[in-house]
Amino acid sequence: MKIIDLRSDTITVPTAEMRRAMYEAEVGDDVYGEDPTVNRLEQLAANMLGKEAALFTPSGTMSNLIAVLTHTHPGEEIILGSEAHIFWYEVGGASTLGGVVMRTVPNDPGGRMDPGAIEEAIRPRNVHQPQTTLLCLENTHNRCSGAVLTADYTATVAEIARRHDFRIHLDGARIFNAAVALGVPASELARPVNSVCFCVSKGLSAPVGSLLCSTRDFVERARKWRKMLGGGMRQAGNIAAAGIIALQKMIDRLAEDHANARRLAYGLANIPRIVISPERIQTNIVVFEPAPGLSAPDFVQTMNTQGVQFSYPGGRRVRAVTNRMVSAADIEEALNRVDLALKKSS
Ligand code: TLP
Numbered sequence: 001m002k003i004i005d006l007r008s009d010t011i012t013v014p015t016a017e018m019r020r021a022m023y024e025a026e027v028g029d030d031v032y033g034e035d036p037t038v039n040r041l042e043q044l045a046a047n048m049l050g051k052e053a054a055l056f057t058p059s060g061t062m063s064n065l066i067a068v069l070t071h072t073h074p075g076e077e078i079i080l081g082s083e084a085h086i087f088w089y090e091v092g093g094a095s096t097l098g099g100v101v102m103r104t105v106p107n108d109p110g111g112r113m114d115p116g117a118i119e120e121a122i123r124p125r126n127v128h129q130p131q132t133t134l135l136c137l138e139n140t141h142n143r144c145s146g147a148v149l150t151a152d153y154t155a156t157v158a159e160i161a162r163r164h165d166f167r168i169h170l171d172g173a174r175i176f177n178a179a180v181a182l183g184v185p186a187s188e189l190a191r192p193v194n195s196v197c198f199c200v201s202k203g204l205s206a207p208v209g210s211l212l213c214s215t216r217d218f219v220e221r222a223r224k225w226r227k228m229l230g231g232g233m234r235q236a237g238n239i240a241a242a243g244i245i246a247l248q249k250m251i252d253r254l255a256e257d258h259a260n261a262r263r264l265a266y267g268l269a270n271i272p273r274i275v276i277s278p279e280r281i282q283t284n285i286v287v288f289e290p291a292p293g294l295s296a297p298d299f300v301q302t303m304n305t306q307g308v309q310f311s312y313p314g315g316r317r318v319r320a321v322t323n324r325m326v327s328a329a330d331i332e333e334a335l336n337r338v339d340l341a342l343k344k345s346s
Contacts, residue, residue: 002307006311006320006326007310009323010202012258012325013205018242022239027235028237031232031234037240039096040240045211045213049213050186054224058231060171062229063210063211064094065098066231067169068134071195075099075100075131076101077229078100078131079122081106085138105130107143108145115156119164131168134168135167137171140174140283140285142173142177143313145281145286146281146284146321151189157192167195167215172196172198174202174283180329194214200242200247203303207242250324253324255340258284259329261281261320264286271338273293276288286319289317289318289319295316302327302345
């Protein structure tokens with residue numbers, strides 16, 4: 001039985017072209033700034049995001065942490081969505097290593113925070129209170145079923161930050177999914193923010209890596225934090241080479257993942273014991289619920305035995321992420337297996 005892995009788009013393996021580029025990459029010591037392939041990737045990333053400079057890091061988690069460390073000081077407060085990846089899945093690093101308080105504002109199903117609620121969460125300048133110095137956005141929004149933030153929304157929030165003199169970091173791990181879904185360049189989505197990071201290791205299929213993009217001065221300070229965290233990676237050109245192919249060749253194909261996500265969502269909507277709003281699906285993440293009487297962990301476990309892998313983000317929810325390793329035919333097969341398994345267990 002073929003295993004259909006919908007746990008995440010992080011499971012994508014490098015393409016043949018990436019493997020060749022990795023093999024042939026020209027390398028040097030990146031801690032000395034001497035790896036030509038890393039330098040090319042950083043320049044390419046900065047250009048594509050419309051920022052002055054970029055820093056190659058081993059992961060999205062490290063990029064987000066470095067962004068917080070570079071923008072803030074211990075004792076300050078950052079505002080982020082109640083469903084933010086930084087809040088849920090990054091081991092509390094911002095607080096543990098950055099010493100900042102994480103103040104959450106509810107995310108709506110579209111991954112947005114209400115601008116009025118953001119304003120209310122900003123601390124007054126007062127001796128008793130930590131100072132608000134950073135707001136974090138996420139685009140696409142992982143726990144909000146891959147929802148996209150428009151450039152207009154981001155600009156509205158940026159205007160609040162400008163008025164109150166604090167910065168915005170965008171966790172754009174999947175910003176190219178948002179760009180493809182909206183039909184706009186990623187640079188437009190990143191224009192209103194002070195820093196943005198994205199991953200080449202997800203739908204773009206490179207094996208490792210994330211890029212943190214901002215001003216030259218910010219990236220210079222971020223580079224020092226990366227060194228402190230142990231993220232200075234010597235001959236990293238071997239992995240950066242795959243990142244270059246990811247940016248040059250793999251962005252347009254994300255539309256296939258989005259089409260497969262819609263196919264999956266509408267198919268699931270036709271299965272009696274699944275609850276889902278398929279019209280909400282904008283990119284490659286499909287969140288749904290088994291109907292009452294069937295727990296989400298039990299459903300995930302049952303489907304595992306049927307060779308369809310989902311992830312469990314908590315509560316009643318199940319998550320599927322379409323990706324390059326899963327074809328349209330695989331989606332149809334996954335739907336058949338779900339239908340059959342639920343019929344058997346009813
Ligand atoms: N997300 C992973 C898991 O951590 C949940 C996934 O499978 O979706 N920001 C966002 C929005 C992310 O979705 C992720 C990874 C990260 C940051 C962290 O990236 P990595 O895994 O490279 O540290």
